[in-house]
Amino acid sequence: MSKQVKLKIDGEYVTAEAGQMVLEVARANGKFIPALCYIDGLKGLGACRLCLVEVTGIGRLLPACTTPVQDGMSIVTSSPRLAECRKMIMELLLSERNHICSVCVSNGNCELQTLAAELGVNHVQFPYRYPKLPVDASHERFVVDHNRCVLCSRCVRVCREVEGANTWSIISRGINAMLAADLNEPWGGSSSCTNCGKCFEACPTGAIAMKGKAVGENAKRAERIARLVNARGGAQ
Amino acid sequence: MKKVRLATVWLDGCAGCHMSLLDIDEALIDLAQIADIVYGPLVDIKEFPHDVDVTLVEGAVSSTEDLEKAQVIRERSKLVVAFGDCAVTSNVPSMRNQYGVAAVMKRAYQENATLQPQMPTQGVPALLPVARPLHNVIAVDLHIPGCPPSPEVILNCVSELCAGRMPKITPSFRFG
Numbered sequence: 001m002s003k004q005v006k007l008k009i010d011g012e013y014v015t016a017e018a019g020q021m022v023l024e025v026a027r028a029n030g031k032f033i034p035a036l037c038y039i040d041g042l043k044g045l046g047a048c049r050l051c052l053v054e055v056t057g058i059g060r061l062l063p064a065c066t067t068p069v070q071d072g073m074s075i076v077t078s079s080p081r082l083a084e085c086r087k088m089i090m091e092l093l094l095s096e097r098n099h100i101c102s103v104c105v106s107n108g109n110c111e112l113q114t115l116a117a118e119l120g121v122n123h124v125q126f127p128y129r130y131p132k133l134p135v136d137a138s139h140e141r142f143v144v145d146h147n148r149c150v151l152c153s154r155c156v157r158v159c160r161e162v163e164g165a166n167t168w169s170i171i172s173r174g175i176n177a178m179l180a181a182d183l184n185e186p187w188g189g190s191s192s193c194t195n196c197g198k199c200f201e202a203c204p205t206g207a208i209a210m211k212g213k214a215v216g217e218n219a220k221r222a223e224r225i226a227r228l229v230n231a232r233g234g235a236q
Numbered sequence: 237m238k239k240v241r242l243a244t245v246w247l248d249g250c251a252g253c254h255m256s257l258l259d260i261d262e263a264l265i266d267l268a269q270i271a272d273i274v275y276g277p278l279v280d281i282k283e284f285p286h287d288v289d290v291t292l293v294e295g296a297v298s299s300t301e302d303l304e305k306a307q308v309i310r311e312r313s314k315l316v317v318a319f320g321d322c323a324v325t326s327n328v329p330s331m332r333n334q335y336g337v338a339a340v341m342k343r344a345y346q347e348n349a350t351l352q353p354q355m356p357t358q359g360v361p362a363l364l365p366v367a368r369p370l371h372n373v374i375a376v377d378l379h380i381p382g383c384p385p386s387p388e389v390i391l392n393c394v395s396e397l398c399a400g401r402m403p404k405i406t407p408s409f410r411f412g
Contacts, residue, residue: 094325101412102321102383103328108412117410123324123371123379130333130366 008074016069023051023064031077034086034115036093036204037152038065041226042161048152049089050115053077061085083119090119095126096175097133098147099205105145106206109219112150113205136181138188142200142208144179149207151177155199158225167193179207201225240398243275243288244319245309247302248329248367249295251277253320256384257292260391270398286312290397292319296329297368301361310374315397318370321383321411329367337363378402381411 003018009026016025021044026033037047044065052061054076061082064075076082094116101107133146156168156179167190171180181187200208201221209218246254254277258264274285284305291313297303310316321327332340341363346353370376380393389408396403 098331098334099411100325100327100331103331104412110412113411117407120405120407120409122381122405122409123318123369123376125371127372128326128330128333128369130330132334 005069005071007069007072010075010077018069020069021065022053022062022067022069022075025069026053026064026075026077033064033077034119035065036111036115036150037154039154039158039202039222039225041229042154042157042202045153045157048093048150050086052082052085052089054079054082087119087121090116090121091124091126093150094121094124095128097129097131097149100147104148104206105143105209105213105215105218106148106220107215109216110206111204136187137211138186139190139193139195140188140211141195141197142187142210144181144187144208145206146178147207148205149179150205151179152204153179154202154204154222155179155208158198158202162225162228163194163196163198165192165194165196168199198225237270240271241274241285241287241289242271242394242398243284243291243309243313244273244277245275245284245291245293245295245305246277247293247295247305247323247370248298249320249322250328251294252384253292253294253322253382256320256382256387257390257394259387260394261387263391267394267398271394284308284312288313290315290317290394292317292394293323293370294319296322296326297364297370297373298329299361299363303364303373306370306374315377316370316374317393317397318376318379320385321381323370324379324381325411326367326369327383333366337365379409381409383412385409 005016005018006013009029009031014025014029023033023038033051035051037045038051046063046066049063051064053064055062056074101113135145137143151170153170156170159168160166167181169180170177171184172178181190182192200210201224203220244254273279274288275281291309293309293316297306318324322329341355345355380389382389393403
């Protein structure tokens, strides 16, 4: 049995196993911490920054999904400062690309849209960038629409960690970062893709959608990823 | 009690938000007891009136005319509400932004025209370089997202505003 640690979350003592991340432990204890890039069954990455929490004694905010629990640590998951930061992060995500919910295949089934509402984001204070981005419909079953991508890299990680195909990666840096199949080729021509659809199930937005499905039918089942990982005996 | 002077405006939108306002159904009768609709697409007054208490603005700011209207509305209204996704985010009208005005005009009036392809020059305002959300051009007091916002959200907001209160932002305020 692995080592037990004791920590405080919002003033309550909780027990966790060493090596667990704060996000996992907080959620297991019924705390709400928003997150887009985190998904049960895959390794945390700290890409979206929505899961920022306060750690007593540390001035800056830390992403809960990549912060391991430590004995005696004290976490705050909800405060006016966190609410303000999370709201701002959500607005930055929305301003970066073209998230037009009303005409999106994931309207009503989108984690980005739902989280924005839950965080109280009813407008975006930052100027929209309106970038010109491609839509790749070359795959026989799926479409990737870069206008809706938030670069959470769930697709990249599920393809690597669960399917083992390594089709997806993020190329370029900063604002130019893009999701790419194989060596930045059309997805349909990918020699590594197994057509398994795990990237579709993992995608929190309309960036990866299934062809031939109406808006209401494009619901994702991200919980399938964790079920699959657990059935194989847990995360590698 | 003095009635609230309520105005509604239709900029670059599809009128869906106005339809959703009408979808509050019988509550329109109660609303008529506390507010006078002094300007709107169905009100036969050409010029935006003075001393308006609450103005609901539907649509993005896409043309020189939209911009001028927005400025007049701000000057003459106590509270300005961005009403629906086009006013809040620029939504569907913003889908042209990445292409530029010249390419969009050419596509609409020349490439896709089957009869007398020509650029409109008379009686239509020029398009702005990009369609923008209302709060990018004037100060906005409340944003109601939604395409369209649900009648329940609209009724709650309008009732609260008419009673002199700011509505509480809940998860029912949702894009799309």
